[in-house]
Amino acid sequence: MADSYKQPQVTPAMVADHGISPEEFEHIKKILGREPNYTELGVFSVMWSEHCSYKNSIALLKTLPRDGANLLAKAGEENAGAVDLGDGLAVVFKIESHNHPSAIEPYQGAATGVGGILRDIFTMGARPIASLNSLRFGSPENPRVRYLVDGVVRGIGDYGNSFGVPTVAGEVYFDESYTGNPLVNAMAVGIVKSSRMATAKAAGVGNPIMMVGSKTGRDGIHGATFASEEISDKSEEKRPSVQIGDPFTEKLLLEATLEIIEQDLIVGIQDMGAAGLTCSSSEMSAKGKAGIEINIDAVPVRETGMIPYEILLSESQERMLVCVKKGKEEDVKAIFDKWNLDSTIIGHVTADGLMTVKLDGQVVSQIPSDCLVLGGGAPVYRRETKRPEYMDKMAALSLEKYPTNRNWNETLLTMLSSPNLCHKGWVFEQYDSTIRTNTSVGPGSDAAVLRLRKTTKALAMATDCNGRYCYLNPRRGAQIAVAESARNIVCSGGRPLAITNCLNFGNPYKPEVYYCFAEAVAGMGEACRVFDTPVTGGNVSFYNEDPDRAVFPTPTIGMVGLVEHIDHITTQWFKDTGDVVFLLGMNREELGASEYLHNVFGETRGAVPEIDLKFEKQLQDALLDAIQQGLVKSAHDVSDGGLAISLAEGCISNREKMIGASIALADSIRKDCLLFGESQSRVIVTCSSKDASTLEQWFHSKQVPAAKIGTVGGSNLQIAGLIDLPINSLADAFYTAMPKFMERVG
Numbered sequence: 213m214a215d216s217y218k219q220p221q222v223t224p225a226m227v228a229d230h231g232i233s234p235e236e237f238e239h240i241k242k243i244l245g246r247e248p249n250y251t252e253l254g255v256f257s258v259m260w261s262e263h264c265s266y267k268n269s270i271a272l273l274k275t276l277p278r279d280g281a282n283l284l285a286k287a288g289e290e291n292a293g294a295v296d297l298g299d300g301l302a303v304v305f306k307i308e309s310h311n312h313p314s315a316i317e318p319y320q321g322a323a324t325g326v327g328g329i330l331r332d333i334f335t336m337g338a339r340p341i342a343s344l345n346s347l348r349f350g351s352p353e354n355p356r357v358r359y360l361v362d363g364v365v366r367g368i369g370d371y372g373n374s375f376g377v378p379t380v381a382g383e384v385y386f387d388e389s390y391t392g393n394p395l396v397n398a399m400a401v402g403i404v405k406s407s408r409m410a411t412a413k414a415a416g417v418g419n420p421i422m423m424v425g426s427k428t429g430r431d432g433i434h435g436a437t438f439a440s441e442e443i444s445d446k447s448e449e450k451r452p453s454v455q456i457g458d459p460f461t462e463k464l465l466l467e468a469t470l471e472i473i474e475q476d477l478i479v480g481i482q483d484m485g486a487a488g489l490t491c492s493s494s495e496m497s498a499k500g501k502a503g504i505e506i507n508i509d510a511v512p513v514r515e516t517g518m519i520p521y522e523i524l525l526s527e528s529q530e531r532m533l534v535c536v537k538k539g540k541e542e543d544v545k546a547i548f549d550k551w552n553l554d555s556t557i558i559g560h561v562t563a564d565g566l567m568t569v570k571l572d573g574q575v576v577s578q579i580p581s582d583c584l585v586l587g588g589g590a591p592v593y594r595r596e597t598k599r600p601e602y603m604d605k606m607a608a609l610s611l612e613k614y615p616t617n618r619n620w621n622e623t624l625l626t627m628l629s630s631p632n633l634c635h636k637g638w639v640f641e642q643y644d645s646t647i648r649t650n651t652s653v654g655p656g657s658d659a660a661v662l663r664l665r666k667t668t669k670a671l672a673m674a675t676d677c678n679g680r681y682c683y684l685n686p687r688r689g690a691q692i693a694v695a696e697s698a699r700n701i702v703c704s705g706g707r708p709l710a711i712t713n714c715l716n717f718g719n720p721y722k723p724e725v726y727y728c729f730a731e732a733v734a735g736m737g738e739a740c741r742v743f744d745t746p747v748t749g750g751n752v753s754f755y756n757e758d759p760d761r762a763v764f765p766t767p768t769i770g771m772v773g774l775v776e777h778i779d780h781i782t783t784q785w786f787k788d789t790g791d792v793v794f795l796l797g798m799n800r801e802e803l804g805a806s807e808y809l810h811n812v813f814g815e816t817r818g819a820v821p822e823i824d825l826k827f828e829k830q831l832q833d834a835l836l837d838a839i840q841q842g843l844v845k846s847a848h849d850v851s852d853g854g855l856a857i858s859l860a861e862g863c864i865s866n867r868e869k870m871i872g873a874s875i876a877l878a879d880s881i882r883k884d885c886l887l888f889g890e891s892q893s894r895v896i897v898t899c900s901s902k903d904a905s906t907l908e909q910w911f912h913s914k915q916v917p918a919a920k921i922g923t924v925g926g927s928n929l930q931i932a933g934l935i936d937l938p939i940n941s942l943a944d945a946f947y948t949a950m951p952k953f954m955e956r957v958g
Contacts, residue, residue, distance in 0.1 A: 217519065217520065217571050217572075217576060219249050219250040219251060219521075219576070220250045221250075222247060222248065222249065222250055222253055226250075226253065227253065230253055230254065230256075230257035231257055231261060232253070232256060232257055232260065236256075236260060236591060239591070240252075240256055243579070243580065243583050243589065244579065249576070249577065250521060251520050251521045251524065251569065251576050251577040252577045252578075252579055254490075254521045254524065254525050255490050255494075255524060255525075255567075255577060255579060255584065256579075256584070258486070258487040258490055258491070258525055259487060259490060259491065259494060259584040259585070259590065260584075260590050260591060261487075262720070262752075262754050262755070263486055263487075263753075264486055264487050264491060264590075265590035265591065266752055267590055267591045267592055267593050268593050268595055268720040268721075268726075268754065269715070269720070269729070269752040269754070270592055271592055271593070271594050272594075272729070272730055272733045273287070273733065273752070275733065275734070275737055276733065276736065276737045276740065276747040277737060277740050277741050277746050277747060278746055278747055278748075279746055280295070280710060280744070280746035282295050282296040282297075282709065282710075283295055283296075283710065283746060283748065284296055284302050284406065284409065285304075285336070285409070285748070286746075286748065286749075287746075287747055287748055287749040287750075288749060290336060290411060290412055291306070291331075291332040291333075291335045291336055291412050291482060291483060292304045292305060292306035292332045292333055292336055292338075292400075292402075292712075292748070292749060293305060293306060293710060293712055293748020293749045294336065294338075294404070294409060294748070295709050295710050295748065295772070296406060297664070297669065297671075297774060298669075299664075299667050299669070300405055300406055300407065301403055301404070301405065301406060301664065301667070302338075302403070302404050302405075302406045302409060303338075303401060303402070303403060303671060303709070303772055304333050304336045304338035304401070304402045304403070304404055304409075305333070305399065305400065305401040305402070305673075305712055305748070305770065305772055306329060306332050306333065306399065306400065306712050306748075306749055306750065306751075306770075307329070307344075307346075307397055307398065307399035307675070307712045307713065307714045307750055307751060307768065307770040308325065308328065308329050308332070308397070308398060308399075308714060308750070308751040309325070309395065309396065309397050309398075309714050309716060309751050309753035310322060310324065310325025310328070310396045310397075310398060311393060311394065311395050311396055311397075311716065311753055311756055312393075312755075313325070314360070314363075314364055314367075314394055314396040315360070315392070315393055315394055317363075318359070318360045318362075318363025318364045318367060318394075319363040319364070319366055319367040319370075320367060320456055320457060321363075321364070321367065321396065322363070322364040322365075322366075322367030322368045322371075322396050322398075323367035323368065323370060323371040323457040323459075324371075324456070324457040324529055325367075325368075325396055325398040326343060326345075326367070326368055326371040326372055326375075326398050326400075326457075327371055327375075327457045327459065327462050327529055327530065328398075328483070328485045328529075329343075329398045329399065329400040330343070330375065330377065330400050330462065330466075331462070331465075331483035331485065331530075331532070332400070332483055332485070333400045333401070333402035334402065334465075334466050334469050334470060335410060335412065335469065335481050335482055335483050335532065336402070336404060336409055336410055337404045337405075337408050337409050337410040337470065337473040337474075338402030338403055338404035338409070339402055339403060339404070339466075339470060340375075340377045340400050340401070340402045340466070341377070341378075341401055341402055341403055341648065341650060341662055341671075342377065342378055342379075342380045342381075342400070342401040342651075342660065342662055342671075342673060343368075343372045343377050343378065343379040343380070343398070343399070343400050343401075343643075344379070344380060344381045344382050344398075344399040344400075344401070344660070344673060344674075344675050344770065345368055345379070345382040345383075345396070345397060345398050345399065345675070346382055346383050346395065346397040346399070346675040346677065346714070346768045346770075347361075347364060347365075347382065347383070347384045347385070347394070347395065347396055347397070347639075348384075348385045348386070348387070348390045348394060348395040348679065348763070348766065349361050349364075349384075349385075349386050349390050349391075349394045350386065350387070350388055350389075350390050350391030350392070350394070351386055351387075351388055351391070351631070352386055352631050352953040352954070352956075354391060355956075356391075357386075357391060357394075358953070358954055358956065360394050361639075361954065362954065364394065364396055365639050365642055366642065368398070368642075368643065369642040369643045369644075370459070371457055371459045372459075372643060372644070373643065373644045373647070374459035374460060374463070375459040375460075375462055375463050375466075376463060376647055376648070377400070377647070377648075378643075378644055378645045378646055378647045378648060378650075378651050378654070378662075379640065379643035379644065379645055379655075380645050380651055380654050380655060380660035380662065380673070381654075381655055381659060381660035381673055381674055381675065382399075382639075382640070382655070382675055383675055383676065383677075384636045384639055385632050385679065386631040386632055387632075387679065387680065387764060387816075388761075389679070389683070389761055389762070389763050389764045390679075390763050390764070391758065391760075391761075392758025392759070392760065392761075393756045393757060393758045393763050395716050395753075395756065395763060395766055395768075397675070397714040397716070397751075397768050399673075399675060399712065399714075399770040401662075401671065401673055401772060403664065408473060408474060410473045410478070410480065410481055411479075411480045411499075412480055412481065412482040412495065412496055412499060413479065413480040413496055413499040413500035413535065414479065414480055414493075414496035414497045414499075414500045414502055414504055414535040414561050415479055415480070415500030415501070415502050415535065415561060416479055416500075416502075416535070416537070416538070416561055417502070417561055417562060417563045418538055418560055418561060419479055419535055419536060419537060419538050419560065419561045420535075420536045420538065420541050420557045420559070420560050421493070421504060421505075421506065421533065421534070421535055421536075421557070421558055421559040421560055421561065422533075422534045422536050422541070422544060422545075422555055422556060422557050422558065423484075423489070423511060423512065423531060423532070423533055423534075423554070423555075423556050423558050424465070424468070424469075424531070424532045424533075424534055424544075424548050424553060424554065424555045424556075425461070425465045425530045425531040425532050425553055425554065426458070426461055426465075426528060426529065426530040426531050426553075426554065427512045427513055427514040427528070427554060428488075428489075428511055428512065428513045428514065428518070428523055428526050428528050428531065429513070429514045429515050429526060429528045430515055430518065430522055430526060431456055431526065431527065431528050431529075433522055433525045433526055433527065456529065457529045457530070458529065458530055461529075461530045461553070462529070462530045464551040464552065464553055465530050465532065465551075465553060467551055468547050468548050468550075468551040468553055469481065469532060471547050472534070472543075472544050472547055475543070475547075476537075477536060477537060477540040477543050477544050477547075478534050478535060478536050478537060478540070478544070479500070479535040479536070479537060480496055480499075480500065480534075480535045481532055481533070481534045481535070482495065482496050482532065482533050483531075483532055484527070484528075484531040484532060484533060485527070486527065487525065487527070488524065488525060488526045488527045488528070488531070489506070489511070489523065489524050489525075489526070489533065490524045490525060490584075492532075492533040493506055493533060493559075493567055493581075494567045494579075494581045494584040494585055495581075495584075495585050496533060496535060497561070497565075497567060497581040498581040498582045498584070498585045498588055499585075500535070500561070501565075502561050502562065502563060502565065502581075503561070503562035503563060503564040503565045503566045503567065503568065503581060504559060504560075504561060504562060504566075504567055504568070504581065505559045505560055505562050505568045505569075505570065506558055506559040506567075506568065506569045506570065507558055507559055507570050507571075508520045508523050508524070508558075508569050508570065508571050508576065509570075509571050509572060510556060510557065510558040510559075511523050511556070511558050512554050512556050514528075520569060520571055520576045520577065524569065524577070535561060541557060565580055565581060565582065566578055566579065566580055566581065567579050567580070567581045567584070595720050595721060595723070595726040596723040596726065597723055597726050597727040597730055598723035598724050598727055599724075599727050600724040600727065600728070603684065603685070606684055606816070606817040606818070607684065607685075607804075607817070607818065607819050608817070608818075609803065609804050609817055609818035609819065611801075611803060611882060611885075614803070614809075614813065614884060616882055616883045616884055618884075620856075620883065620887060620934045620935055621935060621936065621937050623812065623887075623888075624856050624857075624860065624887070624935055624937065624942075625937070625941065625942070625945040626811065626812065626945075627807065627808065627811060627812075627853055627856070627857060627888065628857065628860060628942060628945040628946045628949075629945040629946065629948075629949035630807065630811040630949070631949070631950075631953060632807055632810075632811075632852060632853075633807060633811075633852060633853045633857055634945075634946055634947075634949035634950050635656075635946050635947045635949070635950060636655070636950060637655075637656075637947065637950065638950040638951050638954055639950070640654075640655040640656075643655075645660075650662045650663045650664075650665065651663075652670060652778065652781050653704060653781060653783055656865055657704065657783045657784045657785075657848075657865070658674065658699075658700040658701075658703040658704050658783075658784050658847070658848060658849055659672045659673060659674040659700040659701050659703070659704040659706065659773070660672070660673050660674065660704075661673075661704050661705070661706070661775060661781050663778060668777050668778055669774060669775060669776060669777065669778070670705075670706075670774075670775035670778050670781060671706070671772055671773070671774065671775065672700075672701045672704040672705065672706030672772070672773040672774075672775055673701075673770070673771065673772045673773070674697055674700040674701060674704075674770075674771055675697070675768055675769065675770045675771075676693050676696045676697040676700065676768070676769050676771070677689075677693040677766055677767055677768040677769055678692060678693065678696075678805075678851075678852065679763070679764030679765065679766040680764060680805050680810065680816055681693075681805050681820045681821075682728070682732055682764060682765040682766060682767060683728075683764040683765060683816065684804070684805050684816070684817070684818070684819075684820050685805075685819070685820040686727075686728040686729075686731040686732040686735065686765050686767075687731040687732065687734055687735035687738075688735060688820045688822075688823065689732065689735065689765070689767075689820060690731070690732040690733070690734075690735035690736040690739070690767045691735040691736070691738060691739040691823055691825060692820070692821070692823055692892060693736070693739075693767060693768070693769045694711065694735075694736055694739035694740055694743060694745065694769055694771075695739055695743070695823060695825065695828045695892065695893075696849065696851055697711065697769045697770075697771035698743045698745065698771060698773075698828075698832060699828070699832060699849045699851075699893075699895065700771075700849060701771055701772075701773035702773070702832040702835055702836045702839075702847075703782060703784065703835070703847040703848060703849050703895060704773075704775070704781065704782055704783070704847075705775045705780035705781045705782040705836075705839050705840075706773030706774055706775045706780075706836075707773050707774050707775075707776070707836060708743055708744075708745045708771055708772075708773045708832075709745065709771075709772050709773055709774055710745050710746050710747070710748050710771070710772065711740060711745050711746075711747055711748065711750075711769050711770060711771045712747070712748055712749055712750040712769075712770045712771075713736065713747060713750035713751070713767060713768065713769055713770065714750055714751045714753065714767075714768040714770070715729065715732065715733070715750070715751070715752045715753065715766075715767045715768075716753045716756050716763060716765075716766040716767070716768065717729045717732075717752075717753070717754055717756060717762070717763075717765050717766070718754070718755065718756055718757045718762030718763065718765075719754065719755055719757055719762065720754045720755075722762075725754075725762060725765075728765040729765065732765055732767045733767075736767060736769070738825065739825055742825040742826060742828075742829050743825075743829055743832075745771065750770070776840065777840075779842075780839050780840050782839050782844060782845075782846065782847050783846060783866070784846060784847065784848035784861060784862060784865055785846060785848075785861075785862055785863075785864075785865045785866035785869075786846055786862045786863060786871050786873060786898055786924045787845045787846055787871075787898065787924070788845070788871075788900070788924065789871065789924060789925035789926075790900075790901050790923060790924065790925060791845055791846075791898040791899060791900055791901065791923065791924040791925075792898060792899055792900075792901055792904040792907075792920060792922075792923055792924075793859075793862075793873060793875065793896065793897075793898050793920070793921050793922040793923060793924060794896070794897050794898070794899070794904075794907065794908070794911075794918050794919065794920055794921065795850075795855070795894060795895075795896055795918070795919045795921045796831055796835065796894060796895040796896075796897060796911065796916055796917065796918050797831060797850075797891070797892075797893045797894035797895065797916070797917060798891065798893075798894070798917055799855065799877070799879045799881060799885070799886055799889070799891055799894070800821075800822070800881070800885070800889065800891040801881040801882055801885045801889070802819070802821045802822070802885060802889045802890065802891045803818060803882075803884060803885050803888070803889050804817065804818020804819040804820060804821065805817070805818050805819070805820045805821065805890070806818070806853075806854065806888060806889060806890045807852050807853045807854075807857075807888070807890070808853070808854065808884060808887075808888035808889070821889075821890050821891050821892050822891075822892065823892040823893065824893065827893055828892065828893045830914065830915065830916060831893055831895070831916050833914075834910070834911055834914035834916045835847065835895060835897070835916075837910075837914075838897075838907060838910055838911070841910075843899055843903050843906060843907045843910065844897050844898070844899055844907070845897075845898045845899055845900060846862065846896075846897065846898045847895055847896070847897045848861060848862055848895065848896045848897075849894070849895050849896075850890075850891075850894035850895065850896060851890065852890065853888060853890070854887060854888035854889050854890050854891075855877075855886065855887060855888075855889075855894070855896075856887040856888055856931065856935065857888070858896050859873065859875060859896065859929060859931070860929055860942050860946070861946075862896060862898075863929050863939050863942060864939055864942050864943045864946055864947075867943070867947070870939045870940075870943060871924055871925065871926075871939070872924075872925060872926035872927050872928045872929055872930070872939050873922055873923065873924050873925070873926070873929055873930070874922050874923055874925070874926065874930045874932075875921050875922035875929075875930060875931045875932065876921060876922055876931075876932040877921060877931065877932070877934075878919070883934060886934075887931070887934060887935070898924060901923075904920065908920065927939055927940075929942060
C-alpha cells in the first residue's frame with residue numbers, strides 16, 4: 213500500500229453499509245485469498261450491486277431470444293444492441309432507466325439519463341439520430357407529482373435540445389402506483405457504418421488506457437448502489453448521488469469520439485456510466501480477456517483531496533475510457549485538444565487478468581476483472597416466487613355492475629381529456645423533434661419515423677407498455693407490450709427488427725414482485741419469438757418502491773423497425789373525404805383492465821384482454837403487405853381507451869387537417885365494450901374508395917377480418933346510435949387537458 217494513503221479498517225458494519233451480504237463477503241475473501249481493503253470493498257459494492265451485476269435477473273434474462281440473422285451485437289456484448297440495415301449501415305439502440313435519481317432530483321436525474329444513453333450509442337461509433345422516452349408518474353392531482361413531471365420533462369428537453377438530437381417519440385402515463393417512485397426510461401437510436409462499429413474492450417498488452425472528456429468529481433459516488441435500494445424518507449439525504457450533466461460538453465465528446473473511431477486509432481472504448489471508472493475498466497479488460505493497470509493519481513480531478521475510493525466510484529458525467537493503439541496516443545490527444553477536452557493516459561493493458569489500481573506506484577486495489585462483471589464471477593440468484601393473492605381477486609369482473617344507459621358523447625369527452633389518453637403536446641412540444649431534419653413522423657402518431665440519409669429507407673421506432681395489464685397479468689401484459697410495439701411499427705409502414713427493454717419492478721426479494729418479474733420475462737420472450745424481434749439488451753431496474761407501495765410491473769419495450777421505402781411511411785390520421793374506414797380484427801366483449809374502468813369508475817380490475825400472438829403476427833404481416841402495395845392511406849392501432857378513442861384520434865390528431873367520419877358498427881356486444889373495450893389485434897385503416905374492394909379481398913385472402921365500418925368526411929365523428937360530436941369538441945377535450953393539469957396551483 214502507498215504510505216501516503218492509509219485505508220480505513222473494514223468492519224462488519226461497513227460491509228453491511230456497502231450492501232454486501234455475509235455470504236457475498238465470504239465469497240469475496242475466497243476470490244482474493246484475503247480480506248478486501250476499503251477501496252476493494254467499494255469496488256465490489258458497486259459492481260455486485262443489482263444495478264451493475266443483474267444478480268437477481270441475469271438467469272431469467274438469458275432465457276430471452278437473443279439471436280437473429282441481422283444482429284451485429286447481441287445482448288450484453290456491447291454498450292448497445294446493433295442490427296444490420298443493409299447498404300453498409302447498422303442501427304444501434306438501447307433503453308435505460310434513471311428512476312431513482314429522477315425521484316430525488318427530477319431535472320438532473322432525467323437530463324443525465326438522456327446523456328448516459330446517448331453515450332452508450334456513440335461509444336459504438338454511431339451518431340445518435342433520435343431520442344425517445346417512457347415516463348410514468350402518480351396522479352396529476354398531486355402537486356408533488358406535477359413538480360416531478362415539470363422537472364423531468366424540462367431535464368429531457370434541455371439536455372436533448374442542447375446536445376442536438378431530436379426527441380421523437382415516447383409515452384406518458386399516470387397512476388397512483390408511481391406516486392413516490394416515477395419511472396424515467398430513456399432510449400436512444402443511432403446509425404453507424406457496419407464496418408466502423410466500435411467495441412468495448414481493452415486488449416493488447418502495453419496498449420495505453422486513456423480517460424477522455426470531463427474531469428472527475430465527487431458527484432454520483434455510489435449512484436449504482438443508490439439505484440439498488442428502495443426509495444425511502446432517507447433518500448433525500450442521497451441527493452449527491454444525482455450527477456450534473458453538461459450537454460454542450462457531451463456534444464464535443466460525441467464529435468471527438470466519432471473522430472478517433474473513424475481514424476481507427478483505438479482498440480475499444482466505453483462510457484463511464486454507473487460505477488464510473490470501476491465499471492468501465494473491469495468490463496473492458498474482462499471483455500478483452502486481459503488485465504488493466506490504472507494509475508489513480510493520473511486521473512484528472514476537479515476537487516482536491518479525492519481518495520482512490522472516490523475516484524474509482526465517481527459517476528461524473530461526460531467521461532469515456534479508451535484503449536488506444538500503442539503509438540497513436542498523440543493522435544488521440546490532438547483530436548481531444550481540438551475539441552477542448554481532457555485526454556490523459558492513466559494506465560495500460562496487462563496480461564494478468566487483474567484490475568490493478570496504483571497510487572504513487574503502490575497497489576491500493578487488485579481484483580480479477582472477470583469476477584466483477586455481468587456473466588463473470590458476480591453472484592447469480594433465482595429468488596423465491598409467489599403469485600400475489602390480489603390477482604385472483606382483481607380478475608373477477610361482473611359487467612352487470614356497470615350500467616350502459618350512459619350519455620356516450622359525454623363519456624367520450626371525459627375519456628379524451630383523461631390524463632392517460634389526452635394529447636401529450638404539453639410534454640413533447642418542449643422537445644425539439646425536428647433537429648437534423650430527418651424526422652418524417654414525429655410525436656403524435658403510432659410510431660416515429662426518421663429518414664435514413666442517402667438511402668430511400670427509414671426507421672420506425674416506439675416505446676410501449678401498459679403497466680395496468682402487467683399488474684393484473686404480468687405474462688400477458690408483457691406479451692401485449694411487445695405486440696403493441698410491433699403493431700405501432702407496422703402501422704407506420706415498418707417491419708419490426710428487434711427490441712430493447714427496460715424492466716421496472718419493485719424489490720426482487722419480495723416473492724410476489726419476483727413472480728411478476730419472472731412472468732413478464734417469460735411473456736416477453738414468447739412474444740419476441742413470434743414476432744422475430746430478438747432482445748438486443750436493455751436495463752433491469754428493481755427496487756422501484758416508495759414506503760407505501762411498489763410501482764406497477766412495467767416492462768417497457770423499445771422497438772425499432774425498418775421502412776423499406778419512404779413511400780411506405782404511414783400515419784394514423786384520416787386523410788380525405790370519401791375514404792373508406794375498415795376495422796381489422798374483432799371487437800370482443802372485454803372490459804377488464806381498461807382505461808374506461810379506471811377513468812369512469814376508478815377501478816383497476818378485470819381480466820386483461822386475450823391475445824393470440826400468432827393471429828397478431830398474421831394481421832401485422834397482412835397489413836404491412838397492404839401498406840407496401842400502396843393500398844392504405846392511414847393506419848392506427850386500437851389500444852388504450854378502445855375503438856372510440858382510436859376513431860376520435862383519426863379525426864383530430866392532425867390539427868392542420870381535422871376531418872370527421874361516419875361510422876356504423878354491427879356488433880351486438882355491450883356498448884361500453886364496443887366503444888371502450890381494449891380487445892387486442894385491432895387496427896383502423898383507411899383507403900381510397902377505388903381501392904376498398906381490393907383491400908377487403910386482400911385481407912380476406914390472408915384470413916384477417918376486415919369490416920367496412922364507415923367513411924371519412926364531415927365535421928363530426930358519428931358512431932351510429934352512440935356518438936355524434938363535432939370534431940372541434942373532440943379536439944378541445946383532447947388538446948387542452950394536459951395544460952390544465954399542469955397549470956393548477958397548489
